[in-house]
Amino acid sequence: MAGSKFAGERLLVVAFEGWNDAGEAASGAVRTLKEVLDLYPIAEVDPEDYFDYQFNRPSVAADEDGNRQIVWPAVTIYGPTQPNSGRQSEVYLLLGTEPSRGWKTFTREILDTVDENGITSIIFLGAMLADVPHSRPISVFTSSENAAVRSELAIERSGYEGPVGILSVLADAAEKIGITTMSIWASVPHYVHNAPSPKATLAIIDKLEEIIGIDIPRGELESEAAAWESGIDALAGDDDDMASYIEQLEQARDTVDSPEASGEAIAQEFERYLRRGGDKPDAGSAGDEPWRPAP
Helix, strand or coil, rough: CCCCCCCEEEEEEEEEECCEEEEHHHHHHHHHHHHHHHHEEEECCCHHCCCCCCCCCCEEEEEECEEEEEEEEEEEEEEECCCCCCCCEEEEEEEECCCCHHHHHHHHHHHHHHHHHCCCCCEEEEEEEEHHHHHHCEEEECCCCHHHHHHHHHHHHCCCCCCHHHHHHHHHCCCCCCCCEEEEEEEEEEECCEEEHHHHHHHHHHHHHHHHHHCCCCCCHHHHHHHHHHHHHHHHHCHHHHHHHHHHHHHHHHHHHHHCCHHHHHHHHHHHHHHHHCCCCCCCCCCCCCCCCCC
């Protein structure tokens, strides 16, 4: 896909911490890009306008000299130090906390900055908790509301209906003013939702690199992903219920991925999986241990 509509464009890659960022996978991907690309802050929103500090609380941290300071929720756009440098793709980044109010005004402010910098396309990154095994490749889903993008990349329009985050609001507004958009979402195993998921971050970066056609150095990410998977394997090795639950997820995933699988076989496997999950308390919800037998 190196010749896709997003290659060679002045492109903004967007991720927000919070509701859209299971396992910190999406924000982790943007942080990786920020570390390896020659970028600097070009715009930052005023947190007073968009954050409820009882919901998005500031934190206290020590700086390099050991002095304690208050760190406020923020949304920052980063740009290249040399725009119009003739590189194949000029990548900008947006990283920050999902705002808790004023979404319409926030969207207008972000898109004004997009227009001022001549950005012509946006890729939104997200991650969701799902009933998927950590031991299999991370599932990555791409979608777009732009018909030309769907045709070129052979991807689908999202069929989701329900509550949305700021990513969907920004994407809708961007398409209405002629900015080309698409989304990349990774599925994070819900039974390890409390820890960052470098394996999901790596999967997002792999897909992003494929679409925009530039090399993205992985740094320590590959070794961190392997250590993450090994750590969960070790936990499951000491917990028979957890190991059995993961095995069920693996069987369901392998059935879907099998080249011999028919639509009927896939449906039957998912029905069996749902029946197995039916006797587990709130299977799939964050904060539970769905592999535990019901009391």
